Amino acid sequence: VIPEPTLRRLPHYLHLLLNLKEQGVKSVSSTFIANELGLDSTQVRKDVQYTNIIGKPKTGFDVNSLINAIQTCLNWNRYENAFLIGAGSLGTAMLGYKQFKDYGLNFVAAFDNDPEKVGQKIHGIEVLSIDRLPVLAQLMKIHLAVLTVPAKAAQECVDIMLKGGIVAIWNFAPMQIKVPQNVIVENAQFSQSLAVLTRKLSVYKQTLL
Amino acid sequence: VIPEPTLRRLPHYLHLLLNLKEQGVKSVSSTFIANELGLDSTQVRKDVQYTNIIGKPKTGFDVNSLINAIQTCLNWNRYENAFLIGAGSLGTAMLGYKQFKDYGLNFVAAFDNDPEKVGQKIHGIEVLSIDRLPVLAQLMKIHLAVLTVPAKAAQECVDIMLKGGIVAIWNFAPMQIKVPQNVIVENAQFSQSLAVLTRKLSVYKQTLL
Ligand SMILES: NC(=O)c1ccc[n+]([C@@H]2O[C@H](COP(=O)([O-])OP(=O)(O)OC[C@H]3O[C@@H](n4cnc5c(N)ncnc54)[C@H](O)[C@@H]3O)[C@@H](O)[C@H]2O)c1
Numbered sequence: 001v002i003p004e005p006t007l008r009r010l011p012h013y014l015h016l017l018l019n020l021k022e023q024g025v026k027s028v029s030s031t032f033i034a035n036e037l038g039l040d041s042t043q044v045r046k047d048v049q050y051t052n053i054i055g056k057p058k059t060g061f062d063v064n065s066l067i068n069a070i071q072t073c074l075n076w077n078r079y080e081n082a083f084l085i086g087a088g089s090l091g092t093a094m095l096g097y098k099q100f101k102d103y104g105l106n107f108v109a110a111f112d113n114d115p116e117k118v119g120q121k122i123h124g125i126e127v128l129s130i131d132r133l134p135v136l137a138q139l140m141k142i143h144l145a146v147l148t149v150p151a152k153a154a155q156e157c158v159d160i161m162l163k164g165g166i167v168a169i170w171n172f173a174p175m176q177i178k179v180p181q182n183v184i185v186e187n188a189q190f191s192q193s194l195a196v197l198t199r200k201l202s203v204y205k206q207t208l209l
Numbered sequence: 210v211i212p213e214p215t216l217r218r219l220p221h222y223l224h225l226l227l228n229l230k231e232q233g234v235k236s237v238s239s240t241f242i243a244n245e246l247g248l249d250s251t252q253v254r255k256d257v258q259y260t261n262i263i264g265k266p267k268t269g270f271d272v273n274s275l276i277n278a279i280q281t282c283l284n285w286n287r288y289e290n291a292f293l294i295g296a297g298s299l300g301t302a303m304l305g306y307k308q309f310k311d312y313g314l315n316f317v318a319a320f321d322n323d324p325e326k327v328g329q330k331i332h333g334i335e336v337l338s339i340d341r342l343p344v345l346a347q348l349m350k351i352h353l354a355v356l357t358v359p360a361k362a363a364q365e366c367v368d369i370m371l372k373g374g375i376v377a378i379w380n381f382a383p384m385q386i387k388v389p390q391n392v393i394v395e396n397a398q399f400s401q402s403l404a405v406l407t408r409k410l411s412v413y414k415q416t417l418l
């Protein structure tokens with residue numbers, strides 16, 4: 001099992017490696033990765049071990065092999081078809097974000113309860129009525145869904161998603177959704193991320209007084 | 210100093226407490242908070258200690274005092290005027306998100322290098338040319354900025370922000386920006402969050418085979 005802190009660092013390594021590949025770099029050391037990302041090189045070596053890629057003493061890791069290995073670990077080398085629920089402003093930005101395909105995320109349909117949105121296409125993806133989600137999720141074997149509805153509507157939408165057999169939810173609503181134990185929930189971290197920033201800024205400003 | 214993991218949990222407590230307040234609940238125990246959020250109650254008690262709010266044996270914490278204390282810890286009881294750089298699809302969604310004011314974040318201007326966008330207003334916020342950022346940041350004493358430009362343009366924009374005296378950056382571009390040591394950077398966690406989700410889903414699917 002790969003520890004969650006390691007899983008969260010792997011995309012950083014991947015972004016860096018993809019950049020290096022673009023620049024024609026063939027191999028890289030864990031020290032180089034650590035310096036670039038402001039991490040500890042022992043930590044980087046430990047993380048990379050989970051990908052089963054072995055570095056050579058003089059040259060380090062093969063960039064291509066490490067890219068493939070990380071993508072396989074994260075399952076980003078295969079497409080996961082996904083639904084998006086709540087085609088509002090954040091949902092629309094996400095439907096238009098082509099780079100999600102690099103992370104193996106492929107939106108196939110969006111759902112909303114606003115009659116003005118249903119029937120429209122957003123970035124080429126059709127917006128359907130939320131009532132149709134359970135049947136379509138079963139038919140299309142959709143396991144992953146992104147939730148971008150307001151907090152007040154979140155639990156009600158989750159219950160509909162569960163009826164359709166969704167087992168992995170990326171939740172952007174700022175509240176705790178309740179799901180059965182086998183369902184995977186990853187809460188997007190907007191308010192947590194901002195909390196760290198505003199706190200650190202206020203502490204920094206104190207030092208200036 | 211409040212540890213970062215505690216800082217990241219405080220917004221969860223705050224969302225829950227604000228909900229309870231709306232329902233007229235006057236006091237709450239750390240056990241109740243822990244159960245609602247799927248956390249350990251000892252952890253909740255330790256976190257709350259950082260806010261200096263003392264619970265009473267029988268009744269627990271006063272909801273209002275705990276809300277105020279957490280908002281003060283995070284500096285969300287005061288407005289931090291901020292700039293947003295990159296008025297694209299994600300930037301637009303964020304400029305329109307009224308709830309950021311609950312987190313003390315108040316966008317006062319947006320910047321872009323696309324001549325079609327400069328001079329427009331997005332959700333009432335004027336989009337200005339990126340060249341004007343350094344002077345305006347100094348004049349308006351802006352310390353915090355949100356970066357929603359593509360990765361290729363990120364470092365160049367950061368260098369402009371630093372010239373303006375920005376000391377706290379909320380970075381949405383999927384790459385590591387380089388800043389002097391005194392500058393606070395909080396990377397938004399889109400790809401990290403998705404990594405955890407897709408990995409857990411692929412492990413779960415293996416168990417079904
Ligand atoms: N916009 C941001 O920058 C931002 C930042 C952080 C968090 N969020 C969170 O992301 C979520 C979406 O935010 P937004 O700014 O896109 O809001 P929004 O109001 O623009 O969009 C919400 C969408 O959900 C739909 N909806 C509402 N109830 C529904 C229901 N019962 N079934 C199906 N669809 C329903 C609405 O019709 C709308 O299209 C919210 O929970 C918000 O708190 C947004």
Ligand SMILES: NC(=O)c1ccc[n+]([C@@H]2O[C@H](COP(=O)([O-])OP(=O)(O)OC[C@H]3O[C@@H](n4cnc5c(N)ncnc54)[C@H](O)[C@@H]3O)[C@@H](O)[C@H]2O)c1
Nearest residue numbers: 093094097295296297298299321322323357358359362382
């Ligand atoms: N859209 C999403 O759902 C999403 C999700 C995760 C991460 N991101 C990241 O957020 C960032 C923004 O994404 P987006 O989808 O809004 O992209 P976008 O292309 O819609 O918007 C980018 C904006 O930045 C502006 N820009 C480009 N170069 C600039 C420069 N040198 N100076 C000033 N402005 C400049 C563009 O004119 C455009 O308005 C990207 O780094 C992206 O990887 C987006």
